Amino acid sequence: MAAIFPALVLLLWETLSRAGVLSEDGFSRPSHWAPALVKALGDGTLLTQTLETFGAAFQAVLIASILGIALGAVLGLFRPLERAAQLTVDALRPIPSVALIPLSLLVFGFSREMSAAVAAFACFWPILIVTTASVRGVDPRLLEVGRMLGFSSGKIILKLALPAALPGILVGVRVAAGIAIVVTVTTEIVTNPRGLGHGMTMAAQGLQPDLVWATLIWIGIVGWLVNWGLLRIK
Amino acid sequence: MKRILWGGAGLGLFCLLLLAWKLAADAKLLNPLWFPGPDRSFAKLWEWIATGALWQPLGATVWRMFAGWLAACAVGIALGAAIASSSLARKLLQPSAEFLRPLPASAVLPPAILVLGLSDAMIVFVVAFGCVWPILLGAIQGFRSLEPRLVEVSRLMNFSPWKKAWAFQLPSALPDIFAGMRVSIAIALIVTVASEMLSSQPGIGYLMLVAARAFRSADIFAGIIVLGALGFAANYGIQRLEDHLLRWRAG
Amino acid sequence: MLEVKNLDVAFGGSEVLRDLSFTVAEHEFVCLVGPSGCGKTTLLRVLAGLTAPTSGQVRFHGQTIAIVFQDYGRALLPWRTVSGNVALALEARGIPGAEHAGRVLPLLQKLNLGDHADKFPLQLSGGMQQRLQIARCLAQEPQVLLMDEPFGSLDAITRQELQDEVARLARDERRTVVFVTHDLEEAIYLGDRVIALAANPGRIAEIVDIELARPRSQLATREDPRFLQYRHRLFKHLAH
Secondary structure, eight states, X not given: OTTHHHHHHHHHHHHHHHTTSSOHHHHOXXXXXXXXXXXXXXXXXXXXXXXXXXXXXXXXXXXXXXXXXXXXXXXXXXXXXXXXXXXXXXXXXXXXXXXXXXXXXXXXXXSHHHHHHHHHHHHHHHHHHHHXXXXXXXXXXXXXXXXXXXXXXXXXXXXXXHHHHHHHHHXXXXXXXXXXXXXXXXXXXXXXXXXXXXXXXXXXXXXXXXHHHHHHHXXXXXXXXXXXXXXXXO | OHHHHHHHHHHHHHHHXXXXXXXXXXXXXXXXXXXXXXXXXXXXXXXXXXXTTTHHHHHHHHHHHHHHHHHHHXXXXXHHXXXXXXXXXXXXXXXXXXXXXXXXXXGGHHHHHHHHOSSHHHHHHXXXXXXXXXXXXXXXXXXXXXXXXXXXXXXXXXXXXXXXXXXXXXHHHHHHHHHHHHHHHHHHHHXXXXXHHHHTOSSHHHHHHXXXXXXXXXXXXXXXXXXXXXXXXXXXXXXXXXXXXXXXXXX | OEEEEEEEEEETTEEEEEEEEEEEOTTOEEEXXXXXXXXXXXXXXXXXXXXXXXXXEEEEOSSXXXXXXXXXXXXXXXXXXXXXXXXXXXXXXXXXXXXXXXXXXXXXXXXTOGGGTTSOGGGSOHHHHHHXXXXXXXXXXXXXXXXXXXXXXXXXXXXXXXXXXXXXXXXXXXXXXXXXXXXXXXXXXXXXXXXXEETTTBEEEEEEXXXXXXXXXXXXXXXXXXXXXXXXXXXGGGOO
């Protein structure tokens, strides 16, 4: 049932393209990009690019998680700090991740680290906010027990607060993972160091509309799969 | 009173961080080529404002962002209302919308450039395309979830489907629609800036990319500040609009 | 005004109402009482046209039926003000917007909501919200007003106030009312006639004409010996 509409769209696209209504240079057509998709999958280019993109995204989530969870735990435990930090967070969070691309280019040049850095900035905020809320939501009784037992602040965080807040934190990391993919692809499209975005821009510049559309479809599939997979991890 | 105190503390912390940035930059702890201090960054921003160099690119970015976002709102709400009213339409179309939602909107840029060329219209289209899905899905959700008792009231008063949609379903759907709009406005800003960078269309994004190639780091940071402010303002605007339109909620 | 003939209602194999027949005359205040689960709400919904009967007929000799729901919070438009909610009924009748203010305000004043015209429902107390729903229903100018345990979720004092207000309005505006309640004393206090329903399945157990003088008063009427007689007579129908 869900496939009916896409099937109709593809049919219409194919027909209009053959009738000359949609320009072949720009629009391509399903009967052209489908084989291009298969070929790109077969010769490994799409897969290599996908791995590049995923690699950068993974780096981003890792960095963002370490920083976000650490800072989030501290802010979650010390309410005064959280309230003081509110202004800074509200000032920095609205900065769109793409705004950091020029800076990242300057520092990292055209590399996987460049995309990872930009995506890490985007991922940091949801993780920080969710971790703060989750840690703050930990039953204060549990933390009192830690203090009674003479634990240092670090130990309280590590042994009590974080494990208790874990379910909430994982939600944040899940959201961040989704964001990481999107931002990484976006960064690649704009600056094309490597990865799927790079592949697409190269195809566009090489006047290969079939490959452009094929890559787009692939990105869509990958994006949907990642999303679906993340929801399943629950 | 307490809020003012905490606001003050927040401002204090922020200034402290700015100071730390300045000290690190002065002490050349950070590569000065990449990280000018806050003083140079703000000075550059001030220069942009004073010479008027800011307004044209900013205007272009803002116009594209809002044109695309507003188009997405109009289409998303209207289409969402229509789809919500028919369970057949929902089963046919909602899966496709759900599939397209996680697609990075910027991924549509290269095909869009192929089809529409390097132009304002292309950017606005891509922005609209990226923004429409959260709003559409929010609208479908909102229009479907009218309180059943009110559905009965509408029936008993013999209202036409249009009146029912306008007087009952739309106000009831607003919270869900606003949730979609808030997500979308963030997407709008990102996609606009990304589009400008990729297509070299005049705007803040392009300005910053050019600055990067010329190693003008103060310009880059000034741009970051401008975009951060734009993001903040957009979010704030939506929040205020939502607070006004939804002021009937308890509290 | 309203004729019910051999009404049968069944849901998914279980009989809810069986062979109900009664009439409601113009300007009459009829109360339906019965133990919980006897189908009184279902009956009201059939009368309103919200639920279809399995067999039998409901003949309504008028154009508009309004129903006051028990869960008033869910039946009001939270995004419209008090005036706006009442105006909804006027919009349903096709009355032009210019006339709305002139009609809404007097109605609100009749229900003691005049000072709250610009508030939103969520800013009102439970009793006021129910009054608002009643105001909106009255603004529909219905030939029959149905009320489904309207005071069930309100405290005793508010309940008594609203009972008297409804009785007064029904009399002043010469309305036909079908009032459902599980509270026997409320039914006797308000009704010209009380129809007692038995449960499982719902059917008419007894119909009693209430000959108590109007206007009725919470203290005097409830101590009237005839009130107590009616109560004795109908009490057995409330047991399961």
